[in-house]
Amino acid sequence: MLVLEYKIKGTKLQYxxxxxxxxxTQFIRNKAIRCWMDAPREANINKVALNNYSTALRKEFKFVEELNSMACQSATERAWSAIDRFYSNCKSKVSGKKGYPRFQKDNRSVEYKTSGWSLNPTKRRIAFTDKKGIGEVKLLGKWDIHTYPVKLIKRVRLVKKADGYYCQFAIKTESSSETRIADGEIGLDAGLEYFYSDSNGHHEPNPRFLRKAEKAIKHAQRQIYTKEKGKNKRRKARQRYARKHLKVSRQRNEHAKRVARNVCKVNTLVVYEDLRVKNMVKNHYLAKSINDVSWGLFRRWLEYFAGKFNTKFVAINPRMTSQKCSDCGAIVKKSLSTRTHKCSCGCELQRDVNAAINILNLGKQARDGQSQSNASGVGITTLVGENLLGQILTVNEESPSFQSK
Structure with missing residues (x-):
């Protein structure tokens, strides 16, 4: 799926x-969750049943009937997505909380399918034809939506962000491949001191976007509480605070995208750590720094660009990669404060570079141990106690941002 995003320009009434x-949309999703909760055990509540329930809601509530029928179905699909994820976690016996579906109170988007909207044939405008009264709005952006046939547009989503309203188009297209400019092989060791260290000895600087903006963010947050509740000044102060966080989020995404593209552009093999970020952020001393570096976001972009450049992406278990000597294979115990790897064999490397070389060697073993080609960015994840083909993860999205919330 290719996703094009435009900013919307409309009137106050349209907003x-x-x-x-x-x-x-939030109301329909929450009602669907309640329907599933209240259903008897023997009732077969599935995706089709929830879609039928949206039809019943349209008959019962006039404001639901005003929303396009396919948009109502999209809302129940969001509910089923949460329910299905909960069932999958229970079935696979995921440790910890299983993600029991909860009611939503901060929904920020509505999603139309193939009806309820129409594009202007020449101008960058879109009109919403249901009874909500949105009407025709302008689309501001550099993308040319008219180069794609309307029948290929499978979803249209209206999103409310801190700095305005946006319209996203999900277009069904084949992902075009690009040509690599080199055929290297690289192992990446993610860290907090550096964004990553690679097996060639390069250290990518950690931008620390949140740390740099933290002073301004805290000042904006304090300004909220100096304003009286319910007043317009307090609402504007909250918007300023939200915009600062949105800027940090966009900076992280653009940085991860740029770096991941550069890595895949010059390498036939990229080996990365299979990090369990959800568990790592339980360390409250490092949680802010771990979230700021955005390892998960970087990995998703690596997987995407691996498909673009026909690069093999392998994610391996990083256990003992920092302690093992990349030259002789001996185990050299060291604490986190020790930043230099020194072995009795004479090998002396920066700690993260040594780990990156070990990661690359493990990735080569995984690659040579399986004959299946990887032209679409498939990551082979090795977990503790599993073989090298223990888990397969495939990413086919054009953009990680266009996912059901």
Whole structure:
């Protein structure tokens, strides 16, 4: 799926209509969750049953009927996505919480399918034809949506962000491949001191976007509480605070995208650590720094660009890669404060570079141990206690941001 995003320019009444459509989507999703919770054990509540329930809601509530029928189905699909994920976690016996579906109170988007909207044939405008009263709005952006046939547009999503309203188009297209400029092999060791250290000895600087903006963010947050509750000044202060966080989020995404593209552009094999970030952030001393570096986001972009450049992406278990000597294989115990690897064999390397070389060697073993080609960015994840083909993860999205919330 290719995702094109435009900023929307409309009137105040149109923005209010979009807000109403978003609230209706949240209402339908929460009602679907409640329907599933209250259903008897023997009842077969599935995706089809929830879609039929959206039809019943349209008959019962007038404001639901005003929303396009396919948009109502999209709302129940979001509910089923949460329910299905919970069932999958229970079935696979995921450790910890299983993600029991919860009611949503901060929905920020409404999603249309192939009806309820129409594109202007020449201008960058889109009109929403349901009874919510959104009407025609302008699309601001550099993308040319008219180069794609309308029948290939499978989803249209209206999203409310801190700096305005956006329209996203999900277009069904084949991902075009690009040509690599080199055929190297690289292992990447993620860290906090550096964004990553590679097996060639290069250290990518850690941008620390949140740390740099933290002073301004805290000042904006304090300003919220100096304003009286319910007043317009407090609302504007909250918007300023939200915009600063949105800027940090965009900086992280653009940085991860740029670095991942550069890595895949010059390498036929990219080996990365299979990090369990969810468990790592339980360390409250490092949680902020771990979230700021965005390892998970970087990995998703690596997987995507691996498909673009026909690069093999392998994610391996990083256990003992920092302690093992990359030259002789001996185990050299060291604490986190020890930043230099020194072995009795004479090997002396920066700690993260030594780990990156070990990661690359493990990735080569995984690659040579399986004959299946990897032209679409498939990551082979090795978990503790599993063989090298223990888990397969495939990424086919054009952008990680266009996912159901």
């Amino acid at each position: 209010q209509s979009i807000d109403e459509a978003i609230r209706t």
